Amino acid sequence: MVADGLSVLVQRALTDAAFRRRLTADLEATLRTEGIVLSPEEIDAVRAFQSEVSGLPPDDVNAHLAAAARRRGAY
DSSP, rough: OOOOOHHHHHHHHHHHHHHHHHHHOOHHHHHHHHOOOHHHHHHHHHHHHHHHHHHHHHHHHHHHHHHHHHHHHHO
């Protein structure tokens, strides 16, 4: 079974601060480097999420990530 790219991204972002920083710095390059494939709609959703949590403390970002994962049934 192939893992859902968005689930992989969320799980990794929850546990890897360096990965989160790379996503913030250059989303598409990080996805390519990590081999994570997202649809254009998923990329738009990730960008919207990044805008939503921009400037929040790391613990708050993690709480938002965990809530997003629960909504997707990935966590």
